[in-house]
Amino acid sequence: MRDKFTEWLVHSRHVAGLTQEEAAERIGIARRTLAGYEAGSTPDDDVVACIVQVYDDYKLGYAYLVERTLTGRLILPDIQTVGVASGVITLHIQLGKMCKAYERLETICADDIISREELPSYCRCMNELDNLIAAAVGMKITDIRPQKKDPTAKPRGPKPGRFEKR
Structure with a gap:
């Protein structure tokens, strides 16, 4: 196989x-x-x-x-290969989660000791860090070589002028 x-x-x-x-x-x-x-x-x-x-x-x-x-x-983390847009969104979400976890991590690690009571929270922070690393590596290995666009494909997104101020 x-x-x-x-x-x-x-x-x-x-x-x-x-x-x-x-x-x-x-x-x-x-x-x-x-x-x-x-x-x-x-x-x-x-x-x-x-x-x-x-x-x-x-x-x-x-x-x-x-x-x-x-x-x-x-x-190495398990990586799911996705498109560039999905990868960026995932990275953004994981970065936000890690920012919140980082605040907890600072409090836990400020005294250079991770107590038994702090250990579960520390492990959750490390899990968020793993998720962020996976998202970052996922972006790093995303194929960004130029792709040929299908000339018969319909454009995506809003129609031109749809959100203009009147």
Whole structure:
């Protein structure tokens, strides 16, 4: 079964407009080696870093860390890839929640001691921080390459002049 890293590896190469031969040459590996990676074998970390740069796609690095390394699975947050607008809204919401949690966190940590009574509140603050980090990383790995607009699509949003003052 193919994981996200393998799926994104193939997809990102296509989005970058590269054949396997062109990509392998830029990465500095054999085409058969790249084909193996696209079939599910695991590249070394330095090869993944090069692929991320060649394809200009951070989500490949993220998927590699989360799916292919124990450390990544232990410390990186679960990220749902969304569009730019959804990502910005999520980030804004999480930033607001973390601002409120930060006020509690300052009070809890001001004396450099987290008491047994303060621990549940401290953990809730850390959960909000995790959510903010996930939203920020989600924005970082969002694909923002220019997309071709569908000329037949109807415009979204209010009609021009609809909210003008009269």
